[in-house]
Amino acid sequence: MSTGLSKTGLSDAGQSAGLHVLGRLDQVPVGEGRAFGVDGEQIAVFRLRDGSLRALSAVCPHKGGPIADGTIDQALVMCPLHQHSFELDTGCSTTGAGPLRSYPVHADGEGNIILQLP
Secondary structure, X not given: OOOOEOOOOOEHHHHHOOEEEEEEHHHOOOOEEEEEEEOOXXXXXXXXXXXXXXXXXXXXXXXXXXXXXXXXXXXXXXXXXXXXXXXXXXXXXXXXXXXXXXXXXEEXXXXXXXXXXX
């Protein structure tokens, strides 16, 4: 019997909308980020202290630093290599580096991280 869901847990419509299940929400501790490989791109997913999620390109445009390892607050992430800061909502740099791409992300009702790629 078919459930209409793919191995990613999304319906065909969800997959065609660019939605990707990255895994369980509990793999990203509150106040931290984790990097995920999605369709050949590295994406950093952050779980803020209020429980909300943000997703940005995982590689700093300045010198390739690992953005997911950066320090975060409610609004910014700081690259661990050279302290360039980026807005978590938009990916815009507050310190003059090039911007990071931002992605829509949320947790579904089953506790999975759902990322949308364009």
